[in-house]
Amino acid sequence: MAPRVLVSDKLSPTAVEIFKDRGIEVDYLPELGKDKEKLLSVIDQYDGLAIRSATKVTEKLINNATNLKVVGRAGIGVDNVDIPAASRRGIIVMNTPFGNSITTAEHAIAMLFAVARQIPEANASTHDGKWEKNRFMGVEITGKTLGVIGCGNIGSVVAMRAIGLKMHVVAFDPFLSAERASELGVEKVELDELFKRADFITLHTPLTDKTRGVIDKDAIAKMKKGVRIINCARGGLVVEADLVEGLKSGKVAGAGIDVFETEPATENPLFNMPNVVCTPHLGASTSEAQENVAIQVAEQMADYLTKGAVTNAINMPSISAEEAPRLKPFIKLAEVLGAFVGQVTDEAIEEVEILFDGSTTEMNRRALISAALAGLIRPQVADVNMVSAPIMAKERGIILSEVKRDKSGVFDGYIKLTVKTSEKTRTIAGTVFSDGKPRFIQIKGINLDAEVGQHMLYTTNYDVPGIIGLLGSICAKHQVNIANFQLGRNRPGGDAIALLYLDAPFPPEVLRELRATDVILSAKPLSFDVAA
Incomplete structure (x- = not known):
């Protein structure tokens, strides 16, 4: 049965012809995106949804889209798409980052x-x-x-x-x-x-x-x-x-x-x-730009629906079907390593080094590097994806280097990310366990074993007695539940870190209380997309 695509916003007729030429059934209903209830009632009939800015792809719409496989946004912004909800349902979200x-x-x-x-x-x-x-x-x-x-x-x-x-x-x-x-x-x-x-x-x-x-x-x-x-x-x-x-x-x-x-x-x-x-949001409104993004989004969606190829995806790496089962967990690992550093870094990034150890040296390292860069840049540039991240890094003059090393420790393979700014160097390493989930195994050269959660808190502190009690008591006082708690230090009495896995985002007022103590040097709330 041929894939079926709905175009619910105004796109160039060229896009419709591209879908038809690729053997895809297409319904061009450019006013439907404004009718939320009508769109909700028909969305389950489609494998693909091509949009601009009028259609709002909400969690409610996604939950009704039982057959939807891909959403294509003709343009750069995807703030009208609930990307976490789409990711949870396995729906790929694509955009056209450079067309306009x-x-x-x-x-x-x-x-x-x-x-x-x-x-x-x-x-x-x-x-x-x-x-x-x-x-x-x-x-x-x-x-x-x-x-x-x-x-x-x-x-x-x-x-x-x-x-x-x-x-x-x-x-x-x-x-x-x-x-x-x-x-x-x-x-x-x-x-x-x-x-x-x-x-x-x-x-x-x-x-x-x-x-x-x-x-x-x-x-x-x-x-x-x-x-x-x-x-x-x-x-x-x-x-x-x-x-x-x-x-x-x-x-x-x-x-x-x-x-x-x-x-x-x-x-x-x-x-x-x-x-x-x-002006009424005319930034991308020229005939040339409209044609460019329409053609791009149609070609990308058609390639995915007919061949399984993934291009310019916000929430999916560009990988082949053959390597996907083994590579996907490490893609997620690389992304969360980058996201960790990106969320704790406020200065301009000058250099990024990615070390591949053991079994990771034989993987699709280009995809892993792209995932790490996307995670690193996304806290500042929300629309970045695995395709655009290396280009954005190059545009900003970030020096990127890659190191391969034979198995050097207890893990079959791991990835280590080193990021240099004008003020400091940050390092983080991680691996994937047999359950397919990413783990942090080293931060700032300090060894630990921490599961990655959606909501986390990262602190640096002096290695003194009472840190566990301090963190635990402040969290308890404010009804913040700790799912997991990991500590590490470089030496007795030296630098120490704590990584807390929480049930909910860390409240700002609790952060202020932690930062006001004389032993917590820094406290940073972290958020990770842990959807499979």
């Missing part, structure tokens, strides 16, 4: 010009028969400082275009190396420095827990008077109420907003404010 980069970057530059010269308001005024030449006094772009928050694929294109306009570009990106910054011709700075110096600020970062509200009232207070802000990335990066206050006070001279906290945005406090240019 140029288009989105060009829209940001267009918004920058529009705000600098008040073009939309001047246009409306002139059409009304007015000649308000003195009212619309703009500012020049040339010689101004542009602050780019997020200098990855799209941000780097914006930076290069801005340099061509004779702007000085300062960039904040935790993964941007000094070498890559030099290559682009931008000055790498910390976020507060960017706020202090930029005449214009443009955002090109995904929406994550770390980036949500990155521009709020506190950030605006640090900016120059008369700053202009452009957001063509994701709604939620800018706290809209705080931006409104900044505009009213005159601290912010103008804004170009293409994305909103709630979309579709039919009402918004930013609407009709002076020198605020608003």
Whole structure:
């Protein structure tokens, strides 16, 4: 029986033809994504779902999708897809990470010009028969400082275009190396420095827990008077109420907003404010970009449904069917090793070394490296996948090295990750036990044996009596249940670590209490995707 695909958002007709040419039945119903109940009632009939941003692939929808095997997002963002729920059901989520980069970057530059010269308001005024030449006094772009928050694929294109306009570009990106910054011709700075110096600020970062509200009232207070802000990335990066206050006070001279906290945005406090240019999420809306992402997502989904090939998957490594049974547990291991370091690292990453020991040297190391890099980068760049992670690492100038070593210890094979930043070096090693589950076996050179859980707490502390009691009593006082508890130290009285496997996320107020003690040096909550 031929696979069946539903296209529930507007895609290029070329995508439909690609599915048909590959022998796949396809229903093109571009308005269905907006009808949640109707979509819910028919989704069980399909093997594949091709979407853009209108369709919300919720856990409820996924639970009804009893035959669904793959969701393809024509575009880079997948925040409208519940990826953990899809992973639990074994549904592959694909995107097209590089199909609309140029288009989105060009829209940001267009918004920058529009705000600098008040073009939309001047246009409306002139059409009304007015000649308000003195009212619309703009500012020049040339010689101004542009602050780019997020200098990855799209941000780097914006930076290069801005340099061509004779702007000085300062960039904040935790993964941007000094070498890559030099290559682009931008000055790498910390976020507060960017706020202090930029005449214009443009955002090109995904929406994550770390980036949500990155521009709020506190950030605006640090900016120059008369700053202009452009957001063509994701709604939620800018706290809209705080931006409104900044505009009213005159601290912010103008804004170009293409994305909103709630979309579709039919009402918004930013609407009709002076020198605020608003567009309805047009960043990727050019005929070229729409065609590119539609073709890509159709080809990727068709390849998977007919051949089993996996490309640009968010939650699935690109591996063959033959090697999957043995490799998949080590893919998960590599990912959690990277995720561990990524969650405890705030500085820019300069070098990554991955050591393969014993049996792991004979595995698909490219897939393992990609998984480790994806885990490492994902805390900062939520949309990264195993295909895009090596490219993103290269773009940021991260030096990657691989070491193979014959079996050197009690384990048949293990993986060790070493990450160097400008301030410190972090190491973590792990293996897979006979149950197929990943385990941490060494952190900071300290040996231990720790199961990987969805919610964990990692602490560094002095090796003094009472640590177990301290951690246990504080957790008990706040009703935090500990499923597993592992300790390690490098020597008696030296550096020590603790790794707690918890039933639920660690509450912030408990973290503050732990950090206030005189023996806990650091305490970091961790989260891992442990779905099979």
